[in-house]
Amino acid sequence: MRSASLGLLASLLMLGSCMAGSDAASASLTAEKPDMWMIVGEQRFGITLANATAAQSLAALAPLTLEMSDLNRNEKYATLPRALPVKASRPGTIRNGDLMLYGKDTLVVFYKDLNSTYAYTRLGHVNDTSKLAQALGQGTVQVTFSHD
Incomplete structure (x- = not known):
């Protein structure tokens, strides 16, 4: 009887451990609310x-x-209404989805990976880039940045 109780106790502990791990895993899969949104046509990017x-x-x-x-078929850029504080560095490798400041008033959204010798101030990153290049397309595009 004692070994049956120990077996039951061990099983319950293992089950509790699995459930706690499951909760932790599902919590880590839950997306946090983005700091901002970028809207391109019907697409919304956190x-x-x-x-x-x-x-x-x-x-x-x-x-x-x-x-x-569009510039170089890898980035979109626009002049901001006012200059932003600059803390530029040469990132070397730029990733799809990087949001950068070139100079003090040019916002750049990269939609392809590339190597660069230019200096940028890092502003952020698009969370899911799977449809970014398609949404930005070729040529000029209207992009809205918002909090909701």
């Missing part, structure tokens, strides 16, 4: 902002709608 003064300054401009032009 953005996680960098922990930087320039990123907070960009957020303060929202809601903001920009006509973004």
Whole structure:
């Protein structure tokens, strides 16, 4: 009887452990609310902002709608209504979804990975880039940045 009780106790402990792990796993899969949204046509992309003064300054401009032009078939850019604080560095590798500031007033959204020797201030990153290139398309596109 004692070994049956120990077996039952061990089974309950294992079950509790699995359930706790399951809760932790589902909690980690739950997406956090993005810091901002980028809307391109019917597509909405969540953005996680960098922990930087320039990123907070960009957020303060929202809601903001920009006509973004294409450059080099890997990025969209537009001039902001005012300059942002600059803390530029040369990232070397730029990733699909990087949101950067070139100079003090040019917002750039990259939709392809590339290597670059240019200096940028990191603003944030698009959370899910699976449809980013398709949404941004070729040529000029209207992009809205908002908090909701």
